[in-house]
Amino acid sequence: MRRFAFTALLALALTVTAAFLLLPVLAIFLEVSPGRLLDQLGSEVALDAARVTLKTNAIALGLIVLFGTPSAYLLATRRFRGRALVVTLLELPLVLPPAVAGIGLLVAFGRQGLLGGTLDAAGVSVGFTQLAVVCAVTFVASPFYVRTAIAAFESVDETMFDAARTLGAGPARTFVRVALPLAGGGLSAGAAMAFARGLGEFGATIMFAGSLQGVTQTVSLAIYQEFDVNLDAALAISALLVLVSGAILLSVKVVSARAPSVWTSPPRFARSG
Amino acid sequence: MRRVAVAVLAAALVVVPAGGAADQARLTVFAASSLTDVLPAIDGRPGYSFAGSNQLAFQIRQGAPADVFASAAPSYARELYRAGLVERPRTFASNALVLAAPRSNPAGIRTVWDLRDKKVQLVVGTASVPIGDYTRRVLRRLGLASVLEKAVSQEPDVKTIVGKLAVGEADAGFVYRTDVRAAGGRLRAVSIPAWAQPAISYQVAVVRASRSRAAARAYVASLSTPRAKRLLRNAGFTVP
Numbered sequence: 399m400r401r402f403a404f405t406a407l408l409a410l411a412l413t414v415t416a417a418f419l420l421l422p423v424l425a426i427f428l429e430v431s432p433g434r435l436l437d438q439l440g441s442e443v444a445l446d447a448a449r450v451t452l453k454t455n456a457i458a459l460g461l462i463v464l465f466g467t468p469s470a471y472l473l474a475t476r477r478f479r480g481r482a483l484v485v486t487l488l489e490l491p492l493v494l495p496p497a498v499a500g501i502g503l504l505v506a507f508g509r510q511g512l513l514g515g516t517l518d519a520a521g522v523s524v525g526f527t528q529l530a531v532v533c534a535v536t537f538v539a540s541p542f543y544v545r546t547a548i549a550a551f552e553s554v555d556e557t558m559f560d561a562a563r564t565l566g567a568g569p570a571r572t573f574v575r576v577a578l579p580l581a582g583g584g585l586s587a588g589a590a591m592a593f594a595r596g597l598g599e600f601g602a603t604i605m606f607a608g609s610l611q612g613v614t615q616t617v618s619l620a621i622y623q624e625f626d627v628n629l630d631a632a633l634a635i636s637a638l639l640v641l642v643s644g645a646i647l648l649s650v651k652v653v654s655a656r657a658p659s660v661w662t663s664p665p666r667f668a669r670s671g
Numbered sequence: 672m673r674r675v676a677v678a679v680l681a682a683a684l685v686v687v688p689a690g691g692a693a694d695q696a697r698l699t700v701f702a703a704s705s706l707t708d709v710l711p712a713i714d715g716r717p718g719y720s721f722a723g724s725n726q727l728a729f730q731i732r733q734g735a736p737a738d739v740f741a742s743a744a745p746s747y748a749r750e751l752y753r754a755g756l757v758e759r760p761r762t763f764a765s766n767a768l769v770l771a772a773p774r775s776n777p778a779g780i781r782t783v784w785d786l787r788d789k790k791v792q793l794v795v796g797t798a799s800v801p802i803g804d805y806t807r808r809v810l811r812r813l814g815l816a817s818v819l820e821k822a823v824s825q826e827p828d829v830k831t832i833v834g835k836l837a838v839g840e841a842d843a844g845f846v847y848r849t850d851v852r853a854a855g856g857r858l859r860a861v862s863i864p865a866w867a868q869p870a871i872s873y874q875v876a877v878v879r880a881s882r883s884r885a886a887a888r889a890y891v892a893s894l895s896t897p898r899a900k901r902l903l904r905n906a907g908f909t910v911p
Contacts, residue, residue, distance in 0.1 A: 510839035525840045526823035604831060608824025622827055626725045627799045
């Protein structure tokens with residue numbers, strides 16, 4: 399009896415939590431009819447925003463994976479003094495308010511910022527370009543990937559590396575042929591999370607890159623702009639973002655469930671754990 | 672005993688505590704972003720919510736618990752008045768549009784005509800916010816409407832325009848005269864010919880749904896005292 403009451407209580411808490419978290423998401427779809435939704439998604443603002451968002455996020459994700467993967471591998475496989483500090487610093491953007499990220503990017507990469515003169519001399523101007531959007535997205539989304547990637551490499555059985563080395567593989571080959579495939583599931587999950595976070599980036603982008611349709615206006619910025627001009631359009635873009643983000647989250651769950659690896663044949667040597 | 676504790680916990684989960692009666696006495700003032708510095712200086716007691724006038728009007732329509740609405744453009748106050756949501760609005764201050772540049776003035780802007788003739792990273796407000804609307808009206812009157820195509824960003828708020836100018840990221844932007852005053856030396860203003868100036872009047876109204884309308888009316892009246900007028904003038908506003 400007591401046990402039943404407790405379970406009922408837990409179920410009640412779950413119901414409240416789920417209702418609170420789902421209601422705003424559902425309301426977006428109930429507020430605008432599917433026909434109007436599709437109509438609005440065909441608008442120029444929505445299409446331009448989708449193009450800008452996809453392009454900048456694809457580039458940002460490429461950079462995140464390119465630099466994040468080796469960084470995570472180093473942090474996962476080597477122990478050195480100050481390692482915890484480095485990991486903490488890399489995770490910092492995770493908890494920074496976007497406004498802080500925006501101001502920081504401005505005074506670092508802006509025209510009058512720390513690196514402004516250097517960039518200017520190199521002929522690169524960041525402000526109000528898609529490069530600025532890429533910077534903002536990369537800054538806020540990187541930790542999502544790096545964090546997961548460190549965990550993914552750490553979860554690879556160390557004896558696998560020893561085995562690879564015994565069989566004559568060098569460190570680079572071990573990384574490419576053993577570590578990457580075995581951590582593949584976790585790496586994909588991290589990349590998907592970083593991508594989902596980047597898609598919704600708002601605060602740092604508006605402060606650092608500004609908002610211009612077809613150039614720097616991402617979907618989140620378009621929602622904000624359309625909010626008081628054309629609420630239907632704002633709702634339609636929001637609905638699209640919900641669907642895409644939901645799909646990404648779901649694919650992460652599916653990929654993680656099928657870990658460790660999908661892109662090589664399973665290792666043939668015995669596992670210790 | 673344990674069952675009682677569980678029941679109490681369940682009750683606490685279900686019954687959301689209602690707002691206390693204590694904050695009834697404290698007025699809530701919804702005011703345009705450009706009033707951020709001056710209103711608390713005039714009266715520090717109310718709780719203030721500063722945002723774009725359009726957003727605040729939207730929130731009041733949605734039933735947000737405001738007692739007073741101070742708008743940077745007459746249209747929003749007038750619309751709420753017509754909808755029966757606020758009492759008759761009255762003008763308590765007016766502002767002017769200026770072309771602002773970072774103090775270092777990287778694009779060398781001396782007159783508003785330089786926008787047409789020089790290479791300028793111009794930021795403007797988007798058409799749906801008051802600052803963007805005023806900007807478009809002024810540029811049309813000056814015959815400079817084509818300058819809008821040069822804009823590198825359409826900002827959602829006058830604050831993000833001021834910020835980009837203050838850090839020197841943009842070369843020029845249209846803002847209110849009071850913004851340049853508030854930026855304390857980080858910005859320089861290029862004035863716009865008086866004949867091209869739009870009437871930028873700030874209107875204040877008591878929200879009808881307010882539970883302390885008498886106090887709200889007293890607050891509105893307090894914006895016209897000699898002291899309030901002096902503070903408004905110091906901030907760069909013109910007072911009636």
